[in-house]
Amino acid sequence: MIPAAFDYQRASTLDEALSILADRGEDAKLLAGGHSLLPLMRLRLATPAVLVDIGGLRDLSYVQDRGDEVAIGALTRHRDLQISELLLNQVPVLAHVAGQVGDPQVRHRGTIGGSLAHGDPASDLPAAILALDGTLCARGTSGERTIPATEFFTGFLETALRPDEVLTEIRVPKSPGKFSFKKFNRRAQDWAIVGVVALSDSPARVALVNMASTPVRASATEAALAAGAAANEAAQRASEGLEPPSDTNATTEFRRHLATVLVRRALEEVGL
Amino acid sequence: MQVRMRVNGTEYVHEVEPRLLLVYYLREVVGLTGTNVGCDTSSCGACTVLLDGESVKSCTMLALQADGAEITTIEGLASPDGTLHPVQEAFRQNHALQCGYCTPGMVMAAVSLIREHPDLDEATVREGLEGNLCRCTGYHNIVKAVLAAASAMSAGVPA
Structure with a gap:
């Protein structure tokens, strides 16, 4: 099964991605690991006119200690969450759930930001971020805003993200309990x-x-x-x-x- | 658009359509048909290759997403003199294939799994191969082969 044709734009910086989105807005979809979007495109359930590949923005891949919280770059792959020492110690539920997504090949490519932005009620990570009362950070042309996880998922495969926004970071409170x-x-x-x-x-x-x-x-x-x-x-x-x-x-x-x-x-x- | 990647140590540069999937790039443009297309829906793992050393399903990636990457397919595992990779040898010794269709993907997934888990046990192998389906249901011998390969490799047989 072959996706419908699209324009492919590779963003080498976040600003470049934002400017393509500002330009093509509703017609564009962001491509991170592609493990939610590409299967839909292959079934032609999604036919975006423009794909903006942000998979190369490695500076959006990190797990950082921020005091009471842990901050996770949106392009952090499931595999990297699964083996993150910081998560295993401070937010073990997230490392564990990330390790249950799909299979190893999927976890080598799929990203937490992609999984959340896809907004699939059948996905594992959105439920974990909801349970953790996480916060999602989105950057748009008009600046950055934070969205509580409890307000992020608005409908089936729909989120509070605007067409010109990129999900950049997810913050979760340290939750070392059971x-x-x-x-x-x-x-x-x-x-x-x-x-x-x-x-x-x-x-x-x-x-x-x-x-x-x-x-x-x-x-x-x-x-x-x-x-x-x-x-x-x-x-x-x-x-x-x-x-x-x-x-x-x-x-x-x-x-x-x-x-x-x-x-x-x-x-x-x-x-x- | 232009795509450039190293496949089994050889650099390739081609003009491709953006929607070309990596598996079709490998099979039809580069000409390496060892990587199979199975389910075509990211489930079966027959199309598994290594991208910068890690297993990925090449039917669920655009060729353009592999730009600049190092890809290893089943054709790239054996030594130039024909000596099989320890995982290939273990599959042969343990009769870990029946029809053989899933085998290239199984072998590539196993190579990645052994790299990530130097201390493999049977449960880890079974869970670690959950992304690869064998419709002959020959799983027992596949698991045996992966365990045998892991112990051969940790005993120092060159990979």
């Missing part, structure tokens, strides 16, 4: 049919993969935990207020069931 990541799928490398990220840090947080049109927090479960509910009781409320999708892999009802079971297991694993 975590659990549960991913239910039928084949080794598949997307999660349902996934759960749970953090024991106070207040306890739970985010869900593939349970709505965006990555979401299990707010009813979180509220129950905050009110002192036990794991099993809190887990019963995992899908409250959500409309999980129904597809080849699972019906809406089965997803609700999976969420209840996986959330309970995740909460028990972190000792809640």
Whole structure:
């Protein structure tokens, strides 16, 4: 399967990428590792007129200690997150989840910024950043702004990023406490049919993969935990207020069931 | 657009269409057909090659994204005198292939995996090859071969 034809522009600096976006805006898509975008283009579900390749901007690949937070360059690859000593010590959930994305070949190419900007509710990293209450930094022609992860995912494959903006950095609070990541799928490398990220840090947080049109927090479960509910009781409320999708892999009802079971297991694993 | 890369030690420069995928560049432009196209949807790993030493699925990259890179395909593993790479030799010794279609990708994925995990165990091999499908289901011997290759390589057989 061959993608539809497009103009290819390679940006050698962030400013160059921003100026191409300012010029071509709505017609352009950013290409980082390409592991979300190229499969869609090959199926012709995406047919951008212009691809702006930012994969060579190596100065956007880093994991840095910023006191209470860890800052991650948007072009940091999953593999580099997986083996980052700083993450393994300070935000182990992120290193672990990055190591569960796709397969090794995907992790050698895919980037955290690409995964977040793609906004797929079935992806693992968006749920982890949501659970961590991360912050996303976007640069546009008119300057830089920060967007809380809780406001970033606006719809199916849609985010708060504007057409002229580049996601440059992701910041997450240090969270060295217990975590659990549960991913239910039928084949080794598949997307999660349902996934759960749970953090024991106070207040306890739970985010869900593939349970709505965006990555979401299990707010009813979180509220129950905050009110002192036990794991099993809190887990019963995992899908409250959500409309999980129904597809080849699972019906809406089965997803609700999976969420209840996986959330309970995740909460028990972190000792809640 | 012009693309320049080293493939198995040889420098190539070509004019390509931006939408040309790396696997088709390798097969149809450079002429190295050892790398197979399997599922064509980033799942099966038959098209795995090394990009700067790391395994990647060449059906999920534009040739232009490999500009300036060092690519190794299955043709580039054996020594010029024909001596097989330890992973190739281990696949042969352990009967780690049946129809052989997934083999080039399996071997390249295994080379990358062994580089990243000098202390491979069976679970790591099984998880590490999750991006490669063998539809003959010959996984047991593939895992045996990768473990054998890893121990041969750590014992100092030149890679």
